[in-house]
Amino acid sequence: MAYRNRILSKGPKIVAIGGGTGLSILLRGLKEYTSNITAIVTVADDGGGSGILREDLGMLPPGDIRNCILALANTEPDMERILQYRFKEGSLKGQNFGNLFIAAMNEIYGSFELAIKETSNVLAVTGKVLPMTLEDVVLYAVLENGNVVEGESNIPLKNKEASSKIDRVYMEPKISYPVEEAVEAIEEADIIVLGPGSLYTSVIPNLLVNDMVGHIYKSKAKKVYLPNVMTQPGETDDYTVFDHVEAILKHSRKDLLDYVIVNIEKIPEETLEKYKEDGSKPVILTEEDEKRLNNLNIKMIKSNLIEVKKDYIRHDSLKASELIFNLSVRKDKLKKAYS
Structure with a gap:
């Protein structure tokens, strides 16, 4: 090894x-x-468990980052199963334990960037996993029919309803x-x-x-x-x-x-x-x-x-x-x- x-x-x-x-x-x-x-x-995700944590805790969405950390992790299969576990009942229904773990690290270290680094250290990650930005960005899509759709999770849904192709996407804030x-x-x-x-x-x-x-x-x-x-x-x-x-x-x-x-x-x-x-x-x-x-x-x-x-x-x-x-x-x- x-x-x-x-x-x-x-x-x-x-x-x-x-x-x-x-x-x-x-x-x-x-x-x-x-x-x-x-x-x-x-970190433009705003749907599912990640979207809930983003709204409730004011943190960046952890879902995609969690999946990438686990993909590069050198850890036991049982640990991966735990971190990928999704609650089926109660107030946590639909929430992923790995997302909650990163949310806890974010609270402890006071920084999303540091939370990812420390989570990566705990799971012995090969290489690095980094967010594209630390800004709280929102994704928008401009459709060919002129409509504008707000939010990453809404884009495929609203676009399908409108039967109009995507012309371009942009983010707010622009900086x-x-x-x-x-x-x-x-x-x-x-x-x-x-x-x-x-x-x-x-x-x-x-x-x-x-x-x-x-x-x-x-x-x-x-x-x-x-x-x-x-x-x-x-x-x-x-x-x-x-x-x-x-x-x-x-x-x-x-x-x-x-x-x-x-x-x-x-x-x-x-x-x-x-x-x-x-x-x-x-x-x-x-x-x-x-x-x-x-x-x-x-x-x-x-x-x-x-x-x-x-x-x-x-x-x-x-x-x-x-x-x-x-x-x-x-x-x-x-x-x-x-x-």
């Missing part, structure tokens, strides 16, 4: 930016290739800055990965923080986007790979990305049936997408990236992580050390 940890400590410096389930799944794979991981996580450690990690990174995760409510909010796009662009790291494998009802209905990329560039700059990692694996029809009921479809790469990506000098990495667990379609975190790892100039040294 000590030898393995020594090898992983020499791995590429990877910054993963996003939120939701998608980012935490990717992190579980990345930690098998390097321990130099920094996860920068959205918000990334935490210093996040900026340092971006500057020192070998690879910066955007996604996977909900396009407008998990990935793009990170790009709306003041100066974040500039820091990413100026970094010498390779910039990679990993879009979801399935469309998200009320958010990315009928989106192809290029539609995802176009939204990222619209909220940043047209020359931000170097690579996009694309799933080309076909999903069994029986697995898709459950998703069809909700209006979710595979995110496909069309011939037109390929031409447009080539015109933008964005390289495509195509692979079979699907993993199905309990009828849920997810990225295969190890395969996706290997593709990201293989973009690093350090890969040959590490492979030699392992052989």
